[in-house]
Amino acid sequence: MTPYPLTWDLDSIFEGGSQSEQLKKYVENTENHISELETMVESFSAPRHTDQIEELSEIMPILQTIIKELSEFGAFVSCLSAQDVHDKKAGLWQSKQHELGARFDNTMTQFDQKLVQVDKDVWNSLISQHPFKELSFILDERRHLAMDKLDLRQESIINDLGVDGYHAWGQMYDTLVGKMSVEVEGETLSVGQASNRLSSSDRTIRKKVFDNLQKAWSDQEDLFSETLNHLSGFRLQTYKHRNWKRVLKEPLDYNRMSEDTLNAMWDTIVEFKNQYVPYLEKKAQLLGIDKLSFYDVEAPVAKTEQMMSYQEGAEFIIKQFRQFSPKMADFAEMAFEKGWIEAEDRPGKQPGGFCTSFPDSEQTRIFMTYSGTPSNVATLAHELGHAYHQHVMNELPVLNQGYAMNVAETASTFAEMIVADAAVKQAENEEEKLALLEDKVQRSVAFFMNIHARFLFETRF
Numbered sequence: 001m002t003p004y005p006l007t008w009d010l011d012s013i014f015e016g017g018s019q020s021e022q023l024k025k026y027v028e029n030t031e032n033h034i035s036e037l038e039t040m041v042e043s044f045s046a047p048r049h050t051d052q053i054e055e056l057s058e059i060m061p062i063l064q065t066i067i068k069e070l071s072e073f074g075a076f077v078s079c080l081s082a083q084d085v086h087d088k089k090a091g092l093w094q095s096k097q098h099e100l101g102a103r104f105d106n107t108m109t110q111f112d113q114k115l116v117q118v119d120k121d122v123w124n125s126l127i128s129q130h131p132f133k134e135l136s137f138i139l140d141e142r143r144h145l146a147m148d149k150l151d152l153r154q155e156s157i158i159n160d161l162g163v164d165g166y167h168a169w170g171q172m173y174d175t176l177v178g179k180m181s182v183e184v185e186g187e188t189l190s191v192g193q194a195s196n197r198l199s200s201s202d203r204t205i206r207k208k209v210f211d212n213l214q215k216a217w218s219d220q221e222d223l224f225s226e227t228l229n230h231l232s233g234f235r236l237q238t239y240k241h242r243n244w245k246r247v248l249k250e251p252l253d254y255n256r257m258s259e260d261t262l263n264a265m266w267d268t269i270v271e272f273k274n275q276y277v278p279y280l281e282k283k284a285q286l287l288g289i290d291k292l293s294f295y296d297v298e299a300p301v302a303k304t305e306q307m308m309s310y311q312e313g314a315e316f317i318i319k320q321f322r323q324f325s326p327k328m329a330d331f332a333e334m335a336f337e338k339g340w341i342e343a344e345d346r347p348g349k350q351p352g353g354f355c356t357s358f359p360d361s362e363q364t365r366i367f368m369t370y371s372g373t374p375s376n377v378a379t380l381a382h383e384l385g386h387a388y389h390q391h392v393m394n395e396l397p398v399l400n401q402g403y404a405m406n407v408a409e410t411a412s413t414f415a416e417m418i419v420a421d422a423a424v425k426q427a428e429n430e431e432e433k434l435a436l437l438e439d440k441v442q443r444s445v446a447f448f449m450n451i452h453a454r455f456l457f458e459t460r461f
């Protein structure tokens with residue numbers, strides 16, 4: 001068999017990367033659709049009777065087309081900038097995407113506010129009939145969220161200023177990270193590549209990588225703190241004007257989660273996180289040190305490092321998926337074969353991993369930097385979990401395909417666990433079993449400690 005490609009195929013979506021003519025035409029077409037929707041929403045009047053559904057049923061298809069197109073466009077642009085942080089044209093496309101996004105958001109704000117004007121009884125009966133029934137959850141949610149917002153004029157100003165005053169700061173962060181490089185043993189590495197070396201079995205290398213990473217981030221700390229302050233400042237001002245008192249209002253709405261549920265989760269985590277302390281102490285003992293440093297947390301405890309080539313990692317994942325679900329395995333195999341995954345270990349790539357959806361072409365792409373560590377294999381399985389989740393939703397109306405991070409991470413963590421559990425069961429000897437169990441526990445440590453620490457930082461900040 002031919003080995004799976006290490007780099008992804010973006011040409012099958014839009015040919016020619018950031019210079020793509022096909023992309024240009026696609027975006028022009030989307031702009032036309034947005035103009036069309038703007039006119040329709042402008043003249044749309046809130047239904048007063050349950051039989052006034054004509055305008056609304058004309059709006060729904062075009063609205064869904066635009067969501068599809070904007071997501072397709074956005075996904076492509078994020079792939080372009082992730083694969084090459086120096087691609088300036090990709091940055092321009094990103095600005096274009098934010099501009100169109102803001103235009104669409106404004107139209108949707110106008111639309112939502114007209115939904116708020118519909119009498120409650122008319123509304124309830126309206127969304128229970130065809131063709132709105134299958135979209136009723138989303139429509140009802142939109143109407144409710146709109147009730148907590150400002151009037152159209154003010155919300156439009158927030159949306160428009162958000163392009164340069166909010167989203168642009170996110171882009172700034174990516175630009176800064178892209179410029180950073182870390183020297184490790186004479187090699188110049190990107191931040192993502194260097195982070196992979198934190199799981200080296202050699203403590204001297206880990207310490208060096210950690211120190212150099214610390215230095216690289218500290219060198220830019222004034223720029224990062226300013227970026228963070230402006231992102232937060234924009235949010236605080238928006239909250240103030242909307243008269244939103246609770247700092248978690250927006251993330252909770254977005255995650256369709258109550259504050260009680262969130263607190264129940266964190267309380268449980270706080271109650272049980274200490275159970276990982278004996279593990280960390282044992283790990284320090286096995287590594288022959290008194291106390292773990294941050295750069296020891298991901299160190300392997302086994303003598304031999306369980307490195308896997310990309311091909312081996314891919315075959316391993318497909319095999320484990322197959323024991324749970326042949327459909328899931330077939331999907332993963334197809335993703336590997338067709339080049340839906342960017343895994344190459346090279347400088348100039350963004351750090352981290354993600355999976356992004358192309359709802360128009362019904363495809364997904366996975367991005368990561370694969371260097372062969374067990375945690376890379378886990379990341380790959382994780383991202384394939386996201387991809388499979390998207391795949392099983394392809395049949396749904398695009399409005400119903402939206403889901404938040406908490407649901408997304410359930411699908412991906414599940415996929416990750418299938419691979420982790422199966423791997424432990426099939427370990428050939430004690431040493432290998434230990435390494436695999438350790439990798440699994442490590443991920444729980446990440447959820448219970450690392451992620452919790454980030455949550456505490458962000459809410460306090």
Ligand SMILES: [Zn+2]
Nearest residue numbers: 382386409412
């Ligand atoms: Zn994920």
